[in-house]
Amino acid sequence: MGAGRHAASLRFAESVPFTAGHAVDAVDWRAVDWPVAHAAAIAWHAVKAGDPVTVLSLEPELYAGTGITPLNPT
Numbered sequence: 001m002g003a004g005r006h007a008a009s010l011r012f013a014e015s016v017p018f019t020a021g022h023a024v025d026a027v028d029w030r031a032v033d034w035p036v037a038h039a040a041a042i043a044w045h046a047v048k049a050g051d052p053v054t055v056l057s058l059e060p061e062l063y064a065g066t067g068i069t070p071l072n073p074t
Contacts, residue, residue, distance in 0.1 A: 044067060047068075
């Protein structure tokens, strides 16, 4: 089982649908690959709403320019 699947199975993990509001933020990060922009936009909206959020990434440098600093689980 990969780290992402394991993290998603934890009781505190939450699956959040991608909305039009997320897309508005994601398109501003033109230099960021779409899968990264997708996760960063969801995290960014959670932060703005005051919700606790942790983003895990094996390649945290991919998030440069998004305002999100993911944790590397390795």
